[in-house]
Amino acid sequence: MISGSILKAVVYEEYAPDDNYAKILKVKDIPDPKPKANEVVFKLKAAALNYNDIWGMRGVPIAIPLPHVSGSDAAGDVVAVGEDVKTIKVGDRVVSHSNLSCRTCALCTSGREFDCTNxxxxGFQTGPLWGAYSELVHLPEVNVSKIPEGVSYEDAAAASMTILTSWHMLVGRAKITPGQTVLIMGGGSGVGSFGIQIAKLYNCTVIATASADKLDKCKALGADYAVDHRKEDWHKEVFKITKDIAAKTGVRPGIDLTFDHIGETHFNKQLTLLNYGGTLVSCGATTGYDAKIDLRHIFFKGINVLGSTQGTKAEMDLGLYWMGKGKIKAEIDSTYTFEQAAEAHTKMLSGKFFGKIMMKPENA
Amino acid sequence: MISGSILKAVVYEEYAPDDNYAKILKVKDIPDPKPKANEVVFKLKAAALNYNDIWGMRGVPIAIPLPHVSGSDAAGDVVAVGEDVKTIKVGDRVVSHSNLSCRTCALCTSGREFDCTNxxxxGFQTGPLWGAYSELVHLPEVNVSKIPEGVSYEDAAAASMTILTSWHMLVGRAKITPGQTVLIMGGGSGVGSFGIQIAKLYNCTVIATASADKLDKCKALGADYAVDHRKEDWHKEVFKITKDIAAKTGVRPGIDLTFDHIGETHFNKQLTLLNYGGTLVSCGATTGYDAKIDLRHIFFKGINVLGSTQGTKAEMDLGLYWMGKGKIKAEIDSTYTFEQAAEAHTKMLSGKFFGKIMMKPENA
Amino acid sequence: MISGSILKAVVYEEYAPDDNYAKILKVKDIPDPKPKANEVVFKLKAAALNYNDIWGMRGVPIAIPLPHVSGSDAAGDVVAVGEDVKTIKVGDRVVSHSNLSCRTCALCTSGREFDCTNxxxxGFQTGPLWGAYSELVHLPEVNVSKIPEGVSYEDAAAASMTILTSWHMLVGRAKITPGQTVLIMGGGSGVGSFGIQIAKLYNCTVIATASADKLDKCKALGADYAVDHRKEDWHKEVFKITKDIAAKTGVRPGIDLTFDHIGETHFNKQLTLLNYGGTLVSCGATTGYDAKIDLRHIFFKGINVLGSTQGTKAEMDLGLYWMGKGKIKAEIDSTYTFEQAAEAHTKMLSGKFFGKIMMKPENA
Amino acid sequence: MISGSILKAVVYEEYAPDDNYAKILKVKDIPDPKPKANEVVFKLKAAALNYNDIWGMRGVPIAIPLPHVSGSDAAGDVVAVGEDVKTIKVGDRVVSHSNLSCRTCALCTSGREFDCTNxxxxGFQTGPLWGAYSELVHLPEVNVSKIPEGVSYEDAAAASMTILTSWHMLVGRAKITPGQTVLIMGGGSGVGSFGIQIAKLYNCTVIATASADKLDKCKALGADYAVDHRKEDWHKEVFKITKDIAAKTGVRPGIDLTFDHIGETHFNKQLTLLNYGGTLVSCGATTGYDAKIDLRHIFFKGINVLGSTQGTKAEMDLGLYWMGKGKIKAEIDSTYTFEQAAEAHTKMLSGKFFGKIMMKPENA
Ligand SMILES: [Zn+2]
Ligand SMILES: [Zn+2]
Ligand SMILES: [Zn+2]
Ligand SMILES: [Zn+2]
Structure with missing residues (x-):
């Protein structure tokens, strides 16, 4: 309930290293948030799951604070604002920006909140009891954005951290430029599907990789070409495509910019595909961290390998702007209630979904 | 006094459009600051005057809030911190960063607090009763920096807003590069004297202009050449120097980067001196705002004319870092007590000083 | 004729300060070009007029070499290549890149051929007898580009120097970014019409200004809004539009980037429209060079005023690439033969045209 | 001899995979260079050895053209210029810029000659018979620079390709900034010793690594700290130093920028030392190409791994400028004559030297 002094949230008080989420996830009342002077409180309308949630429940690789309310993507209606809040008012439709940085260090005040060591x-590292899966959500003003007209709560929550990640990778880090030949690894994933759309927004030629069943969806999102990356020789197929593009347009054969979150298994092959001066930008390593790379690719071709985590509030707002303009859309796989939280997370663990898995309070 | 509930400050309750500061400036008790959760309170040890203070007292060009405590540069010892303050603790030696931006807009979160429309x-636009000339000063955590070891309160306060302005002009805006030929207009002023030192820190060849009596001081600060800009043909003398430099080193004759705060009278002449692709960076216009410029200099030579106001907290910290390393020093002209505030400001109005005019509480 | 030792060209041997072009322009035979080791010779299929041609015939502001063959935009078929030419072969369809820079200085080898002092x-400053209005054209290999498939000789020649100018202004100098609100002054001109299309390629919101009769054409090229800049209060109308855009999308009201070649009369008004951190980029001043500007706009709002002349070969190639992709098209007003050269230039002088005026050899 | 039609050079006509250089290197007469229109011919005064020379003689990893004249660094007096040469004249003291790029592609004309695929x-890939170890040397105008006053032929030749490599790594690629904590791996090598000096020119805090016997030389070149990188825990020692620096100055503990040419064995340890947003720049891999890296360092900390090969002519000129100003000096180990070429290369193979090994014609 909202109006009283307690509210419902999805809470866990112990880890589930065996991935038995049903055992630990409980919907229970937790105390009302008391907004600080710089905070906004909103009533949750939609939240989205992230792989962070699973790491949190496992207690690996870091032991997150217990008892824990998980969830890093939230959208809803503002019901209260602290006394110093200036840009958000009660009734605004808002969505979370999940990067809680210190806002005072030299990196933060240089516009590099993603490099803030604090x-x-x-919803992952915070707590106890501070995350999205709660009827009432509180965040600092700087960590909420207004949702543009025409964008639903679901779409906003589904985009939030993921569009930020993809935007920062391609725009903030890799300085994507119209006309480049861009390789989006894992185009069927959340970051990948935004990656495809951002690269098309920038008028690039896009080759996406995915498993065979997701190739059509990649093309539907705008990819000019789609390649099954489970084939041993996927990279040869990609290179062949770049030669075809080159023959038609006069650009260099090869990849100018590759977008990675696969890691270990596909890393060095991406390096072989890159042009002189090309860029690999990476936000993760779903197949493993231990990459073996041939350094000659890097120094001889003058390659940039750029790491990327999170992004700035301003970058998330740009992503939302383009969603409001209808140029980028979120993909939603399915929606669950708080009571179905274990089922939702088990689905995420299975990998059998396309787009975001959402969660809502029972009566949102 | 500090320990009680009231404290002394330099206050005015009406404007002095006739520059009769003695009539309006009073040292009186004002209420203790009540620190917000994100604020720091420090006991003032030294404050510095800025031309802003005079505009404030005149009520022109903007009618600042009354009653007013002026002062935008303050240094002292922290005596209290709000509950959310993380990086500053009681006892720290700190100095103010006077740019109060919103910290939440897209510009602020992109590292462009200087472009924040809010x-x-x-100490100039803030109030009532919120500025540096007060025994106890309060500011948000993000608006104070620790003073490096070896830098005095006086030097820190004298530098604060001025070194920030100069640093942002040369480094943040004009992207100064080792080996450039840099022209520092008004090298005898506060921003100019930091400009000379920053350009030398960047291993540039520096030509400073000043009135005849300040040329030696410019050279003492590191300028390689100094030219009297009250001479009609000062720019011809500058160009001749650049030809001599070129003959010796093989660089292009002409100026790569010119640092301006003079405006109207000297603006177009600076454009004539600039090399192809050269930059003029401007933070003000002490001789007037109405510049007549020949646009051909700008487009034919591909010139950059860059405006600059304030800078980021991170930039001020870099300035302080170099003061701590002994590479940049503040120039102090004279020091006054709160009771002598009218005298101090009258001196500033006269223009007859070199370096910062300082003010301190009676017993600091 | 081509195969023999002489060929026809449009030649003048004296200036026409009275703009009586018929008096001086003669079609006559000139000696065959003897290609240097690094040069390409091509048979002209289409050339385009530029205002440079008129300055040349007037002998003002510079006395160009006589006898003179004018013309800075040429497209045709390669008939011979020098022994060191590697990337162009006989039979290639090519177009000129008119910026003849030294290719050896520090600016050229840094990718800043536009800042080369040499x-x-x-076709303007070169000669005697070296320009586009000639049956056979010779240029260094680095000054010709292959024409992409699907782009005609006429379109390539019409674009050449103009698309380069616009591309360099918006992309090279002003670093245009998707989502910006961009003002294209004089959208009905050659540079303006490319400016509109480039800004749309970059997914910006475009407001174009033009005289009343050209507003529809600006919109047909992609401008989202078009304003008659002959109205005294055109800038107020522009500002009102930016407020409407802001209300819909959440961006800042005001202009992020303004594209100027008008100069004197409209310069300061553009500065008033710019947002904090905004940019004015200028390649010329058709209404006059003597701008009066209020410097406060520049320094208080942190504005960038950027001059721009020419651009790099690589930038022209990007423009051609997008023409090949059908995203940018050249506007052609009319086509004349060499014999009609005086008529063609008289039309250009009149200002009564939209798009490029073209010229061809009689039998091309 | 110079004035006649033949001249002496160090020539080999077969490879020496066994490193028996004495067997293949012969001083013999080769034909006079016939300068092309864009070429400069100079009489050799000093040349410097590079590891390229050894790869060339081995015929591995690429089979270079035979018969071969090796040598990529040459300085001397101009004796002839081609008809199109504009900036160099007979009698000029010049030094080679060994990067022969096409000068016409989009990369070259964008200022990225180092990314030119051609x-x-x-002196390594060129031939037959085209390299530095020859009494008369010919190169395109764009591949020679004037030697600044005060810099000897020996110093210019010793610097040439090496200072270019180091400058491009730190300045062109890694955007080194005053105040950074910079790690120079292999500070006793040619690139490393310039790396130390460039980082000090940029007012950085420099930690150099080297074998124990070269630590003092690193400090003599300006390194603030020197660490023996043959110790297993060298990286822990480096980190401890960065904590000391941090304690004194308030900067972050950790490395901001690391300069690598060691590769395999030390690569991942460098990644562990880097700060959030830090940069590793690499120009080679003397200990091997197969690096194993933990990708988490890269993406979680937002690291930049940047490859670097060669650089621009303009960058080499900047290096020479600073040598002319006395801020950077070349290190010379020893000097041999053409007749002693085998001995010189055998010494290089041994690794027992500090600074460049030089070679001169008998009578230079
Ligand atoms: Zn921070
Ligand atoms: Zn702001
Ligand atoms: Zn040049
Ligand atoms: Zn090239």
């Missing part, structure tokens, strides 16, 4: 991912 | 200069 | 505009 | 290293 940054935390809200 | 920014205010503390 | 650069010359081919 | 680039070749002069």
């Amino acid at each position: 940054r935390q991912v809200w | 920014r205010q200069v503390w | 650069r010359q505009v081919w | 680039r070749q290293v002069w």
Whole structure:
């Protein structure tokens, strides 16, 4: 309930290293948030799951604070604002920006909140009891954005951290430029599907990789070409495509910019595909961290390998702007209630979904 | 006094459009600051005057809030911190960063607090009763920096807003590069004297202009050449120097980067001196705002004319870092007590000083 | 004729300060070009007029070499290549890149051929007898580009120097970014019409200004809004539009980037429209060079005023690439033969045209 | 001899995979260079050895053209210039810029000659019979620079390709900034010793690594700290130093920028030392190419791994400028004559030297 002094949230008080989420996840009342002077409180309308949630429940690789309310993506209606809040008012439709950085260090005040050594991912590293899966959500003013007209709560929450990640990778880090030949690894994933759309917004030629069943969806999102990356020789197929593009347009054969979150298994092959002066930008390593790379690719071709985590509030707002203009859309796989939280997370663990898995309070 | 509930400050309750400061400036008790959760309170040890103070007292060009405590540069010892303050603790030696920006807009979160449309200069636009000339000073955590070891309160306060302005002009805006031929207009002023030192820190060849009596001081600060800019043909003398430099080193004759705060009278002449692709960076216009410029200099030579106001907290910290390393020093002209505030400001109005005019509480 | 030792060209041997072009322009035979080792010779299929041609015939502001063959935009078929030419072969369809820079200085080898102090505009400053209005054209390999499939000789020649100018202004100098609100002054001109299309390629919101009769054409090229800049209060109308855009999308009201070649009369008004941190980029001043500007706009709002002349070969190639992709098209007003050269230039002088005026050899 | 039609050079006509250089290197007469229109011919006064020379003689990893004249660094007096040469005249003291790029592609004309897919290293990939170890040397105008006053032929030749490599790594690629904590791996090598000096020119805090016997030389070149990188825990020692620096100055503990040419064995340890947003720049891999890296360092800390090969002519000129100003000096180990070429290369193979090994014609 909202109006009283307690509210419902999805809470866990112990880890589930065996991935038995049903055992630990409980919907229970937790105390009302008391907004600080710089905070905004909103009533949750939609939240989105992230892989962070699973790490949190496992207690690996870091032991997150217990008892824990998980969830790093939230959208809803503002019901209260602290006395110093200036840009948000009660009734605004808002969505979370999950990068909680210190806002005072030299990196933060240089516009590099993603490099702040004190940054935390809200709903993952924060707590106890501070995350999205709660009827009432509180965040600092700087960590909420207004949702543009025409964008639903679901779409905003589904985009939030993921569009930020993809935007920062391609725009903030890799300085994507119209006309480049861009390779989006894992185009069927959340970051990948935004990656495809951002690269098309920038008028690039896009080759996406995915498993065979997701190739059509990649093309539907705008990819000019799609390649099954489970084939041993996927990279040869990609290179062949770049030669075809080159023959038609006069650009260099090869990849100018590759977008990675796969890691270990596909890393060095991406390096072989890159042009002189090309860029690999990476936000993760779903297949493993231990990459073996041939350094000659890097120094001889003058390659840039750029790491990327999170992004700035301003970058998330740009992503939302383009969603409001209808140029980028979120993909939603399915929606669950708080009571179905274990089922939702088990689905995420299975990998059998396309787009975001959402969660809502029972009566949102 | 500090320990009680009231404290002394330099206050005015009406404007002095006739520059009769003695009539309006009073040292009186004002209420203790009540620190917000994100604020720091420090006991003032030294404050510095800025031309802003005079505009404030005149009520022109903007009618600042009354009653007013002026002062945008303050240094002292922390005596209290709000509950959310993380990086500053009681006892720290700190100095103010006077750019109060909103910290939440897309510009602020992109590292462009200087372009925030809500920014205010503390002690000038703020109030009532919120500025530096007060025994106890309060500011948000993000608006104070620790003073490096070896830098005095006086030097820190004298530098604060001025070194920030100069640093942002040369480094943040004009992207100064080792080996450039740099022209520092008004090298005898506060921003100019930091400009000379920053350009030398960057291993540039520096030509400073000043009135005849300040040329030696410019050279003492590191300028390689100094030219009297009251001579009609000062720019021809500058160009001749650049030809001599070129003959010796093989660089292009002409100026790569010119640092301006003079405006109207000297603006177009600076454009004539600039090399192809050269830059003029401007933070003000002490001789007037109405510049007549020949646009051909700008487009034919591909020139950059860059405006600059304030800077980031991170930039001020870099300035302080170099003061701590002994590479940049503040120039102090003279020091006054709160009771002598009218005298101090009258001196500033006269223009007859070199370096900062300082003010301190009676017993600091 | 081509195969023999002489060929026809449009030649003048004296200036026409009275703009009586018929008196001086003669079609006559000139000696065959003897290609240097690094040069390409091509048979002209289409050339385009530029205002440079008129300055040349007037002998003002510079006395160009006589006898003179004018013309800075040429497209045709390669008939011979020098022994060191590697990337162009006989039979290639090519177009000129008119910026003849030294290619050896520190600016050229840094990718700043536009800042080379030895650069010359081919067909304007070059000679005697070296320009586009000639049956056979010769240029260094680095000053010709292959024409992409699907782009005609006429379109390539019409674009050449103009698309380069617009591309360099918006992309090279002003670093245009998707989502910006961009003002294209004089959208009905050659540079303006490319400016509109480039800004749309970059997914910006475009407001174009033009005289009343050209507003529809600006919209047909992609401008989201078009304003008659002959109205005294055109800038107020522009500002009102930016407020409407802001209300819909959440961006700042005001202009982020203004594209100027008008100069004197409209310069300061553009500065008033710019947002904090905004940019004015200028490549010329058709209404006059003597701008009066209020410097406060520049320094208080942190504005960038950027001059721009010519651009790099690589930038022209990007423009051609997008023409090949059908995203940018050239506007052609009319086509004349060499014999009609005086008529063609008289039309250009009149200002009564939209798009490029073209010229061809009689039998091309 | 110079004035006649033949001249002496160090020539080999077969490879020496066994490193028996004495067997293949012969001083013999070769034909006079016939300068092309864009070429400069100079009489050799000093040349410097590079590891390229050894790869060339081995015929591994690429089979270079035979018969071969090796040598990529040459300085001397101009004796002839081609008809199109504009900036160099007979009698000028010049030094080679060994990056022979095409000068016409989009990369070259964008100022990225180092990313030109047609680039070749002069004296290594070029031939037959085209390299530095020859009494008369010919190169395109764009591949020679004037030697600044005060810099000897020996110093210029010793610097040439090496200072270019180091400058491009730190300045062109890694955007080194005053105040950074910079780690120079292998500070006793040619690139490393310039790396130390460039980082000090940029007013950085420099930690150099080297074998124990070269630590003092690193400090003599300006390194603030020197660490023996043959110790297993060298990286822990480096980190401890950065904590000391941090304690004194308030900067972050950790490395901001690391300069690598060691590769395999030390690569991942460098990544562990880097700060959030830090940069590793690499120009080679003397200990091997197969690096194993933990990708988490890269993406979680937002690291930049940047490859670097060669650089621009303009960058080499900046290096020479600073040598002319006395801020950077070349290190010379020893000097041999053409007749002693085998001995010189055998010494290089041994690794027992500090600074460049030089070679001169008998009578230079
Ligand atoms: Zn921070
Ligand atoms: Zn702001
Ligand atoms: Zn040049
Ligand atoms: Zn090239």
